[in-house]
Amino acid sequence: MAENPSAKRQRSSKDVPYELIYWPGLPGRGEHVRLLLEEAGAEYTDTAHIEGGVKTVLAQIDGKYLGDELNPPPLAPPILKHGDLVISQTPNILLYLGPRLGLAPKISGDDDGIYHVNALALTALDGLSNEAHDTHHPVATGLYYEDQKEESKRKAKDYTTNRLPKFFGYFEGVLKSKTSGEGPWLYGGSLTYADLVLFQCIDGLKFAFPNALKRLEESGDYKGLFELYDAVKERPKIKEYLASDRRQKYSQGIYRHYPELDEE
Amino acid sequence: MAENPSAKRQRSSKDVPYELIYWPGLPGRGEHVRLLLEEAGAEYTDTAHIEGGVKTVLAQIDGKYLGDELNPPPLAPPILKHGDLVISQTPNILLYLGPRLGLAPKISGDDDGIYHVNALALTALDGLSNEAHDTHHPVATGLYYEDQKEESKRKAKDYTTNRLPKFFGYFEGVLKSKTSGEGPWLYGGSLTYADLVLFQCIDGLKFAFPNALKRLEESGDYKGLFELYDAVKERPKIKEYLASDRRQKYSQGIYRHYPELDEE
Numbered sequence: 001m002a003e004n005p006s007a008k009r010q011r012s013s014k015d016v017p018y019e020l021i022y023w024p025g026l027p028g029r030g031e032h033v034r035l036l037l038e039e040a041g042a043e044y045t046d047t048a049h050i051e052g053g054v055k056t057v058l059a060q061i062d063g064k065y066l067g068d069e070l071n072p073p074p075l076a077p078p079i080l081k082h083g084d085l086v087i088s089q090t091p092n093i094l095l096y097l098g099p100r101l102g103l104a105p106k107i108s109g110d111d112d113g114i115y116h117v118n119a120l121a122l123t124a125l126d127g128l129s130n131e132a133h134d135t136h137h138p139v140a141t142g143l144y145y146e147d148q149k150e151e152s153k154r155k156a157k158d159y160t161t162n163r164l165p166k167f168f169g170y171f172e173g174v175l176k177s178k179t180s181g182e183g184p185w186l187y188g189g190s191l192t193y194a195d196l197v198l199f200q201c202i203d204g205l206k207f208a209f210p211n212a213l214k215r216l217e218e219s220g221d222y223k224g225l226f227e228l229y230d231a232v233k234e235r236p237k238i239k240e241y242l243a244s245d246r247r248q249k250y251s252q253g254i255y256r257h258y259p260e261l262d263e264e
Numbered sequence: 265m266a267e268n269p270s271a272k273r274q275r276s277s278k279d280v281p282y283e284l285i286y287w288p289g290l291p292g293r294g295e296h297v298r299l300l301l302e303e304a305g306a307e308y309t310d311t312a313h314i315e316g317g318v319k320t321v322l323a324q325i326d327g328k329y330l331g332d333e334l335n336p337p338p339l340a341p342p343i344l345k346h347g348d349l350v351i352s353q354t355p356n357i358l359l360y361l362g363p364r365l366g367l368a369p370k371i372s373g374d375d376d377g378i379y380h381v382n383a384l385a386l387t388a389l390d391g392l393s394n395e396a397h398d399t400h401h402p403v404a405t406g407l408y409y410e411d412q413k414e415e416s417k418r419k420a421k422d423y424t425t426n427r428l429p430k431f432f433g434y435f436e437g438v439l440k441s442k443t444s445g446e447g448p449w450l451y452g453g454s455l456t457y458a459d460l461v462l463f464q465c466i467d468g469l470k471f472a473f474p475n476a477l478k479r480l481e482e483s484g485d486y487k488g489l490f491e492l493y494d495a496v497k498e499r500p501k502i503k504e505y506l507a508s509d510r511r512q513k514y515s516q517g518i519y520r521h522y523p524e525l526d527e528e
Contacts, residue, residue, distance in 0.1 A: 140422035158404035
């Protein structure tokens with residue numbers, strides 16, 4: 001690298017709380033970041049709970065923040081600030097936080113575990129978060145749901161019938177694979193951030209498609225997956241967090257409950 | 265980590281060529297991996313050019329490969345094998361290869377550059393590859409285009425009118441930001457794999473939506489973006505590669521040219 005801007009960074013600046021920049025009023029993609037910080041008991045601030053939080057988010061996007069000497073501009077929230085570092089893209093923020101918070105193998109030349117955890121997180125985010133969002137916005141994110149309702153019905157039917165069993169079956173296979181190890185976790189016999197991502201996706205899907213999720217759970221084909229879900233939910237810090245008012249309620253975000261999109 | 269399986273890995277096993285496992289007959293997501301390997305002049309094999317390549321791909325997916333002592337099973341190609349490591353998910357493979365091939369800052373506690381390059385690659389893959397694919401499969405990936413043609417027309421119109429300018433504008437802003445540095449590149453004044461990802465996305469979009477891309481290029485609003493595209497295309501190794509028969513032709517993959525989905 002000719003002139004890597006990160007070389008200018010002051011490392012001492014990292015002894016500060018994490019700052020999550022995300023919309024108030026819904027869990028959204030920011031929730032994946034929160035769950036890592038909560039499970040680790042890390043100190044952080046959250047624009048969802050700060051007066052003027054929306055303004056702070058808006059000031060970072062749509063070309064209003066042009067980056068600085070160290071950081072390119074982000075496209076959209078969630079954004080994580082840590083000292084003088086500013087990064088975006090959910091799986092990227094998780095990749096940064098995971099090893100620091102003890103929720104993924106350290107990134108080092110001697111250990112490739114992080115690439116497995118990262119792949120599992122990317123797969124869950126793709127199939128169970130992005131695709132879940134697309135069920136109510138199959139035509140255009142800029143249009144209202146009501147303006148793409150018929151297309152949404154077709155897409156949601158395919159999603160609950162074909163896509164969810166495909167992804168659930170994949171993760172069930174991962175939980176049975178040799179690298180899953182002991183206990184309910186996806187990789188290496190201990191909790192990683194991939195488990196937290198999968199938990200949040202299943203939680204959101206239970207809200208959006210309660211009937212479809214009930215059918216899938218009762219089929220007994222995905223026992224490992226639902227055991228993982230329960231195991232995360234019972235982690236003491238997660239349990240405390242979910243009961244707190246720091247946990248946002250589902251609303252008009254990724255996971256929406258439209259009865260006409262669920263199974264009967 | 266309690267029992268990280270990667271700790272069992274033999275490091276000496278990495279002194280072998282890379283193995284790309286991807287469908288023959290189209291560039292697809294595998295193309296992003298190829299461009300890194302080609303630019304770096306790395307030794308690699310490619311199932312797209314091996315007799316029985318399709319069989320090799322099929323043997324890895326849909327639960328037919330259950331992982332091993334070191335690796336969880338992958339969901340889908342592209343898959344990269346390197347010695348006894350097997351990883352999947354395009355941005356994850358790029359993250360692994362980038363620093364090794366001199367196409368991203370090294371991953372280390374002293375340098376956060378990789379998180380910027382990773383975010384830029386994720387953004388390009390999301391907005392310019394995944395969304396481009398969804399224009400011809402807005403309802404269901406398992407249905408033919410012909411069975412979702414009307415929905416495709418609506419989605420493609422939104423894509424070329426609203427989404428492409430949004431993402432192109434974002435990357436143009438990144439190219440003007442302070443961390444872009446000298447020259448045509450996105451980050452740090454030298455070529456990174458984020459530039460190669462962006463090149464491939466623009467190349468695919470030029471094939472899929474020639475009229476829309478012509479309009480966007482001629483608007484003059486995205487000069488930096490198209491300069492980056494030309495600069496990648498003229499890299500000696502990339503130029504040789506693009507002219508070779510190792511480069512797959514566009515076909516029924518992510519980027520498809522349906523005149524009815526393009527602008528007039």
